[in-house]
Structure formats: C-alpha cells, structure tokens
Amino acid sequence: MWKFFHRLASPPHFYRLAAVFAPWFALPALVLIAYGVYAGLFLAPMDYQQGDAFRIIYVHVPSAYLSIMAYMIMAISGGIGLIWRMKLAHAVAAAAAPLGAAFTFLALVTGSIWGRPMWGTWWEWGDPRLTSELILLFLYFGYMALRGAIDDTAKADKASAVLALVGVVNVVIVHYSVEWWSSLHQGQTLLKEGGPAMDPGMLYPLLAMILGFTFLFGSLLLRRVRTEVLFRERRTRWVREMILSPEGS
Amino acid sequence: MENLAMGNYGVYVWSCFGLTLAVIVFSDWRARLRHKRVYREIEVRIKALEERQ
Numbered sequence: 001m002w003k004f005f006h007r008l009a010s011p012p013h014f015y016r017l018a019a020v021f022a023p024w025f026a027l028p029a030l031v032l033i034a035y036g037v038y039a040g041l042f043l044a045p046m047d048y049q050q051g052d053a054f055r056i057i058y059v060h061v062p063s064a065y066l067s068i069m070a071y072m073i074m075a076i077s078g079g080i081g082l083i084w085r086m087k088l089a090h091a092v093a094a095a096a097a098p099l100g101a102a103f104t105f106l107a108l109v110t111g112s113i114w115g116r117p118m119w120g121t122w123w124e125w126g127d128p129r130l131t132s133e134l135i136l137l138f139l140y141f142g143y144m145a146l147r148g149a150i151d152d153t154a155k156a157d158k159a160s161a162v163l164a165l166v167g168v169v170n171v172v173i174v175h176y177s178v179e180w181w182s183s184l185h186q187g188q189t190l191l192k193e194g195g196p197a198m199d200p201g202m203l204y205p206l207l208a209m210i211l212g213f214t215f216l217f218g219s220l221l222l223r224r225v226r227t228e229v230l231f232r233e234r235r236t237r238w239v240r241e242m243i244l245s246p247e248g249s
Numbered sequence: 250m251e252n253l254a255m256g257n258y259g260v261y262v263w264s265c266f267g268l269t270l271a272v273i274v275f276s277d278w279r280a281r282l283r284h285k286r287v288y289r290e291i292e293v294r295i296k297a298l299e300e301r302q
Contacts (some may be wrong), residue, residue, distance in 0.1 A: 037266070041250055051256035055262050059269040102276050110265040117261055218277055227284040234291045243288075243295050 007022035009088045011229045018222040018229075025219035032212030039205035047202075056114040058206060062213035064107035068171055070100030070217065074143070075168050078161030088225075090157035091232060093164060094147060095224035099217060101140035108133055119184055124181040128177035136174055139167040153232060192237060 007013055040058035047054035053224070064156035074096040112122045124130060143160050150156035178185050189197050197205055233239050255262045 041262075041266070046256065051258060053258040053261055055255065055258075056265045059265050063269065068289065098279075099276060102272050106269055106272050109268060113261050113265050117258060188283050220280060223280045223284065227280065227287055230284070230291065231287045232286075234294075239291060240295050246297070 006107050009086050011088060011091075011233050011236075012242075014088055015226055015229050015233075018226040022219050022222040022226075025222065029215035029219060032208045036205045036209035036212055040209065044202045044205055047201060050118060053114060054202075056110055058209050059230050059246065060107060060110040060114060061206060062210045063103045063110060064133070064218050065210060066213055067100060067104035067107045067133065068174060069214075070096050070103060071136060071139070071164075071171050072214065073221075074100060075171075077165040078157075078164040081157055082161045082165075087191055087232065088229065090161065091228040092221070092225050093161060094157075095196045095221055095228045097140055097143050097147075099220055099224065101137060101144065103213075103217070104133065104137045104140060108137060115184075124184055127184045128181045129174065129183050131179050132174040135170050136167075139163075139170060143167075 008017070036058060040055055044055070046052055074093045077089040077093035077096065080086055081093060108130075111133075115124070116122050141165055146163055147156045147160045150159060173180075177183060178188070198206070230239065253259055253263075
C-alpha cells in the first residue's frame with residue numbers, strides 16, 4: 001500500500017497518470033451535468049413557494065459544496081506536504097486554490113442572484129452563512145497572494161500550508177453556521193436526519209449535478225496539478241528527457 | 250417560450266446558469282493556456298541549452 005502511494009507521489013509517474021485520468025473524469029462530468037441541467041431546468045417540478053427561481057440551486061448547491069471541498073483538499077494537502085514533505089501534496093494544494101476561489105465566487109454570486117427575488121435583497125451582512133462564505137473567498141485570495149509574494153517555492157509551500165490549515169476554522173463555520181445561528185439561509189436539506197427533504201423529481205437532477213461538478217473538479221484539478229508539477233520539476237532530468245523525446249507531452 | 254421565461258424568474262435563473270458556464274469554460278481555458286505556456290517555456294530553455302552543448 002505504502003509502495004503504491006510512494007509511486008503515485010513520484011512527480012513523473014503522477015504527471016503521466018494525470019494525463020490518462022483527466023479525460024476519464026471529464027466524460028462522466030459532461031454526461032451528468034448535461035442530464036442535471038436539462039432535468040433541473042425542464043423536468044423538475046416547480047417549487048410551491050419559490051416558483052421556478054428554485055432552479056438556481058442546480059448550480060448554486062454544487063458550487064457551494066465544491067467551495068468547501070476544494071478548501072479541504074487544499075488544507076489537507078498542505079498538511080501532508082508540511083508533515084511528510086511530499087512535494088506533490090504542495091502542488092495539489094497550489095492547484096486547488098484557483099478552482100476553489102472560482103467555485104466560491106459562483107456560490108456567492110448565484111446565491112446573491114437567488115436572494116434578490118426570494119429575500120428581496122442581493123446581500124445580507126448579518127447572515128452568518130453569507131459572511132463566512134465571503135471570508136472563504138478572501139482566504140482563497142489570501143492563499144494565492146501569499147504564494148505569489150514568495151519567490152522561493154519551498155517557503156511559499158510552507159507559509160501557504162499554514163494559512164490553509166488555520167483557515168479550516170472558517171470552513172467549519174461555513175458548514176455549521178445555519179445550525180449555530182439564526183440565518184436567512186435555509187438549513188440542511190440533503191443531509192437532513194431522516195433523508196433529504198426534497199421531491200425525487202427535484203432531488204435526482206441535483207444529485208447528478210453535485211456528482212457531475214465533482215468529476216469536473218477532479219478533471220480540472222488533475223490538469224492543473226500536472227502543470228504545477230511540470231513547472232516545479234522544470235530543471236529535472238525526467239522533464240528534459242520528456243521534452244526531448246519524439247512524443248513529448 | 251414559457252419554459253424560457255421561468256415564471257418571470259428567467260433573468261435570475263438564466264444568468265446563474267450562464268455565469269456558471271462562463272466560469273467553468275474560463276477555468277478550463279486558463280488551465281490549458283497555462284500548461285501550454287509552461288511547457289513552451291521549458292521546451293525553449295531546454296532546446297537552447299541543447300544547442301549550446
């Protein structure tokens with residue numbers, strides 16, 4: 001088992017493996033998202049309270065879920081990189097940050113657009129879920145700015161990993177904010193005790209979108225990590241041999 | 250047309266789906282562009298070194 005992980009963490013091996021796996025993540029992502037978009041927009045029944053505006057959840061919920069998942073990947077990878085000094089883990093963390101920021105931005109904007117007709121406001125500063133999600137976006141920006149400000153990659157890896165680990169506190173707040181404080185944002189629907197509180201016609205497209213976005217994230221992350229590995233290993237022998245080989249990559 | 254109007258919420262619903270598509274396409278394009286750029290830079294440097302030797 002350790003041998004497998006050790007081999008997987010080897011940059012040249014990962015670089016080649018990621019090229020093989022990225023399209024295999026993209027394919028189910030396309031199928032699931034195509035089904036989720038069509039079923040979510042045209043087949044799912046209208047919500048009795050929110051009307052058709054509820055359909056925004058088909059992009060808002062997967063984005064919000066990925067905003068948290070990307071952060072956890074970034075923090076866990078940073079932690080692994082710090083503890084076991086695994087270079088690949090730092091590359092994963094660095095590659096996850098822009099994607100996490102993109103999905104956090106989407107979660108915030110689509111949530112705000114949904115809030116306008118439903119709550120009568122684009123934004124509510126007093127709401128803990130909205131505010132903690134905004135802080136999450138700033139954490140991503142801070143993480144990327146910190147990396148960009150330090151020229152030495154090893155130092156940038158260490159400093160950014162510490163920042164990512166400290167920021168996990170905010171992820172916990174984002175997740176539990178709707179339970180701990182009174183919030184405009186609705187509570188848990190999918191992970192509710194006793195099963196999801198949704199009509200199956202609404203639920204299945206949402207699950208397809210969540211799974212599809214996860215595969216999409218996987219594909220994008222693999223490709224970004226590949227680039228990150230290539231950049232970090234630019235002065236190594238295997239990169240030189242790969243570039244000079246007739247196949248290249 | 251009724252489907253597109255989304256019961257007068259069309260502007261909100263379609264703008265969210267459009268924005269999501271735009272962000273995903275942009276992320277994908279950025280990832281491809283950066284990979285090409287990094288690869289090209291390394292390729293130029295290595296080939297220049299090879300020619301010098």
